[in-house]
Amino acid sequence: MKLAVYGDTVAALTTAAVLADTGNQVALVCPGDTQDILNHRLAVEPGLEPLFEAARQAGRLKLTTLEQxxxxxxxxxxxxxxxxAWAEQLAGRLAQGVGPCTLINRATFPIGTSEALQARIQTDRSCVLVVEPDFVPEGRAVHAFTRPDRILIGTDSAAAEALIRELYRPFNRNRDVIQVLSPRAAEMTKFATNAMLATRISFINEMAQLAEALDVDIEQVRQGLGSDHRIGFDFLYPGLGFGGPNFxxxxxxxxxTLRERGVDGTMLEAVLxxxxxxxxxxxRKAWQHFGYELQGRVFALWGLSYKPLSASVENAPSVPLAQTLIAQGARVRVHDPAATAAFVAALPKRLRHQVVVCDTPEAAVEEADGVMLLTEWKCYWHPDWEALKGGMRTPVVFDGRNIYPPERVRQVGFEYYGVGRR
Known part of the structure; x- marks a missing residue:
C-alpha cells in the first residue's frame, strides 16, 4: 500500500518505519529542514533507528515533499x-489531489478538530477522515506500535475501517484489539486517557504527602492499594509528578473544554x-535539611529528562529545580544519558555557565553536598554508595522516584529522603 506520513515526532517516525517494515511504500513529509531533529530522535528512541534505516535501504521509506x-x-x-495550522493547510491541499483518499489523524488536536478537517477534504476527490488516537509513548514507541493493547478507530465509514484493519493486520493477530468509535468519541478518549493517568499520579503524590504527615511509609500504602485488582499498580508511583509534552x-x-461546555473542571485543575x-x-527537603541556607552548597542532579529513555526535558522538574537551587546560591552538577543538551538549552542563558555537565553519574557527585535523583534511568539504580560517599562533602540522598531502599542507603552512612518514605 502507498502511504504518506506527515510529521517529525517520534510517533511519526515510528509510524513510517513500522509500516514500511511490513511491506508498505511509505513517504515521510516533515515540516521544513528537520534533518538534525530526525537524527536526534532516531538515535534516542530504542530500536527505531535500525528499523528506519533498514526501511530506507530497502527502498520502502523515503523523505519527500507534499507535491510528490x-x-x-x-x-x-x-x-x-x-x-x-499545518494540518489544516495539508488537508486543503490533499483535497485537490486525484483519486479517493483516507486521511488518518493520529495527532492530538482539540476535540472537534476532526470535523473541521473532514470539511476541508470533502471535495470531488471523495476523501474520508479517520481519527486514530496516538497511544505510542516515547521510550518504547516501536514495541507499543507493534504490540498494541488497543487500536481505536474513529470513523463512520465501513470502507475506512476495512482499510485500517488490513493495514494493521500484522499487529492484530493474537486477539482483536481494534475498537471502532465515532470520530469525536475517539478524540475525547485520548484526552480522557491522559487525564485518568495524570489523576492517578497526582492522587498517589498527595497520599505521599499525607503519609509523611502521619509518619507512614507510602510504599506500604502503595502495595496495599495496588494489590486491589480494581486499582492495580500502573501509574501509582509517588515521585516528582508527571512531565513531558502530553499529560x-x-x-x-x-x-x-469542560469550562467551555459549562461543566465543572475542578478535579482536573486540582490534578495540575x-x-x-x-x-x-x-x-523543599534540601532547604529544610540544610537549615534553610543553601549558599555554597553543591548538588548533583541525576536524570534531567521527564522520563527514562527520552531526551526531552519539557515540563520536567530538572529545569525549575536547577534554577531554584542556583537562585539560592547553590552550585549544580548534572548527568543524564540523553537529555543534557536539551536541559542546558532550556535554561536561561545567564544561568548556563553555572551548571557543570558531567559525563558520568560518579563525576556529578564529586564534592557534592547532596545527590538528587530526578529520573529513574537504569544507570542510577545500583550506584556504589561506598565509593560515592568518599567523594561527597555531605552524604545525603534525595530520592525523587523512590527507587532506593532507605535502610540500605542509611546503612552505608547516607541520610535519605524519599517521597513519602520512612
Whole structure:
C-alpha cells in the first residue's frame, strides 16, 4: 500500500518505519529542514533507528515533499499539537489531489478538530477522515506500535475501517484489539486517557504527602492499594509528578473544554495544581535539611529528562529545580544519558555557565553536598554508595522516584529522603 506520513515526532517516525517494515511504500513529509531533529530522535528512541534505516535501504521509506505524494490513497497526520495550522493547510491541499483518499489523524488536536478537517477534504476527490488516537509513548514507541493493547478507530465509514484493519493486520493477530468509535468519541478518549493517568499520579503524590504527615511509609500504602485488582499498580508511583509534552497539556485542554461546555473542571485543575507543587518536593527537603541556607552548597542532579529513555526535558522538574537551587546560591552538577543538551538549552542563558555537565553519574557527585535523583534511568539504580560517599562533602540522598531502599542507603552512612518514605 502507498502511504504518506506527515510529521517529525517520534510517533511519526515510528509510524513510517513500522509500516514500511511490513511491506508498505511509505513517504515521510516533515515540516521544513528537520534533518538534525530526525537524527536526534532516531538515535534516542530504542530500536527505531535500525528499523528506519533498514526501511530506507530497502527502498520502502523515503523523505519527500507534499507535491510528490498528494495523490496517494492513504495519509497519516502525526504532527505535534501546535502544528494544527499545518494540518489544516495539508488537508486543503490533499483535497485537490486525484483519486479517493483516507486521511488518518493520529495527532492530538482539540476535540472537534476532526470535523473541521473532514470539511476541508470533502471535495470531488471523495476523501474520508479517520481519527486514530496516538497511544505510542516515547521510550518504547516501536514495541507499543507493534504490540498494541488497543487500536481505536474513529470513523463512520465501513470502507475506512476495512482499510485500517488490513493495514494493521500484522499487529492484530493474537486477539482483536481494534475498537471502532465515532470520530469525536475517539478524540475525547485520548484526552480522557491522559487525564485518568495524570489523576492517578497526582492522587498517589498527595497520599505521599499525607503519609509523611502521619509518619507512614507510602510504599506500604502503595502495595496495599495496588494489590486491589480494581486499582492495580500502573501509574501509582509517588515521585516528582508527571512531565513531558502530553499529560499537562492534555489535562489543561480537557479542563478548558469542560469550562467551555459549562461543566465543572475542578478535579482536573486540582490534578495540575498538585503536580506543579510536587516538582518542588526535593528542593523543599534540601532547604529544610540544610537549615534553610543553601549558599555554597553543591548538588548533583541525576536524570534531567521527564522520563527514562527520552531526551526531552519539557515540563520536567530538572529545569525549575536547577534554577531554584542556583537562585539560592547553590552550585549544580548534572548527568543524564540523553537529555543534557536539551536541559542546558532550556535554561536561561545567564544561568548556563553555572551548571557543570558531567559525563558520568560518579563525576556529578564529586564534592557534592547532596545527590538528587530526578529520573529513574537504569544507570542510577545500583550506584556504589561506598565509593560515592568518599567523594561527597555531605552524604545525603534525595530520592525523587523512590527507587532506593532507605535502610540500605542509611546503612552505608547516607541520610535519605524519599517521597513519602520512612
Amino acid at each position: 505524494v498528494v495523490d496517494r490513497p492513504v495519509h497519516f497526520f502525526v504532527m505535534r499539537p501546535e502544528q494544527q 499537562a497539556r492534555d489535562v489543561a485542554r480537557l479542563a478548558d 495544581a498538585v503536580n506543579e507543587a510536587q516538582k518542588e518536593v526535593l528542593f
